Amino acid sequence: MEPSTSGFPPASAANAKLSMKPSTLLSPVPVVLVSCGGTQPGERPNLITIAWAGTVCSEPPMLSISVRPERHSYELIRSSGEFVVNVPTERHARAVDWCGVVSGRDEDKFAKAGLTPGKALHLRTPIVLECPINIECKVRQTLELGSHVMFVAEVVGIQVSQSLMTPLNRLALEQAGLLAYAHGHYYVLGRQLDHFGFSVRKKPVETPRGGRPPKRKETRA
Amino acid sequence: MEPSTSGFPPASAANAKLSMKPSTLLSPVPVVLVSCGGTQPGERPNLITIAWAGTVCSEPPMLSISVRPERHSYELIRSSGEFVVNVPTERHARAVDWCGVVSGRDEDKFAKAGLTPGKALHLRTPIVLECPINIECKVRQTLELGSHVMFVAEVVGIQVSQSLMTPLNRLALEQAGLLAYAHGHYYVLGRQLDHFGFSVRKKPVETPRGGRPPKRKETRA
Secondary structure (H helix, E strand, C coil): CCCCCCCCCCCCHHHCEEEECCCCCCCCECCEEEEECCCCCCCCCEEEEECCEEEEECCCCEEEEEECCCCHHHHHHHHHCEEEEEECEHHHHHHHHHHHHCCCCCCCHHHHHCCCEECCCCCCCCEECCCCEEEEEEEEEEEECCCCEEEEEEEEEEEEEHHHECCCCCECHHHCCEEEEECCEEEEEEEEEEECCHHHCCCCCCCCCCCCCCCCCCCCC | CCCCCCCCCCCCHHHCEEEECCCCCCCCECCEEEEECCCCCCCCCEEEEECCEEEEECCCCEEEEEECCCCHHHHHHHHHCEEEEEECEHHHHHHHHHHHHCCCCCCCHHHHHCCCEECCCCCCCCEECCCCEEEEEEEEEEEECCCCEEEEEEEEEEEEEHHHECCCCCECHHHCCEEEEECCEEEEEEEEEEECCHHHCCCCCCCCCCCCCCCCCCCCC
16 A cells, blocks of 8 residues: 555545535435515415525524525515524425425415415514424525525524423424435434433433432533 | 414414424534644644534535634634535444534544544545545635624535445435434434425336336426
């Protein structure tokens, strides 16, 4: 084997790499139903499926979605300055896909997808009642990046489905059957692993029977 | 049942909602090992785990990561203007968690996490050889949002592990065991569902035996 001249160890066969052309390969990413519009008298609310979405700030809580400016939803979000990120589940997979390929200029997507507009807490835009998580957002910044415009938005309200709450009032997200998107395919979120901070968790302290378990580390991103 | 006065249908019991305080609940989100630094003589490269990441544009391909400015990696990315998003798998879960809770000011995180720096195609920042996808990024915009600073970056190169390529040269991402993050927990990506566009797929045309199947719709986000 040739000695490395780059300062890096030579790759073993197990780590051999191929180069690919630059693309949107980051995986998995969320896939969400964004509701928008319906904020003016007579304006029909719309739905658009977005995979170019992510959390971008903890305090204040902010997320971003990126939308092609030729989409009908772009103008609705641009003019109202608000939208709702509705987190779908496996049972909504067909509606999610369909809302990503047809235009709300031509269709009443709520009606045709069999989804129900519900009242938001702080916005005029409706939420999607059937989705277990509804995140109400107000646009704070708009960035033109190329094919897509990024809306950077603050989370101003959240509703969750009561059916996902445990008797101890924990949000049992692992039972929701959430979707994700990777490299052109939808996936169901699989097995839950450990919690954030598990690698530095203290070993359980020996306590008398019935003693308290050690407190969990708080989640931080 | 009371008639709705809001213009929305009343929620059925199945769709009953609870309100929660605004937070970073968008789920699932990616969880990636970002490598940075090592671009100046004598500078030790670093790793930081990021869940506040997402694709933000298709043309040019761009993604964003958000970093707290007090993190050691923040200065490394800020001064070099580049980083690599390394997509980990279930087998890296402990390293991923650990790189999210300790600081590279104190530790050689590559060495302690048992990860190998490898040569990038277009950057001086090293990739993580063990991760099946390595996305090389150049920072184009920096947004101060609050607790986090968002780096909006262009994808300038990608390497993938040869072991994930099928004999027909397809990237078999469904075999990688990718991770995701949701509400304080890590998850393994589960079952692959259908591809983007499946809801409007034409039914297979009757063809003579051996005839070509209909061409798949191209993926578009």
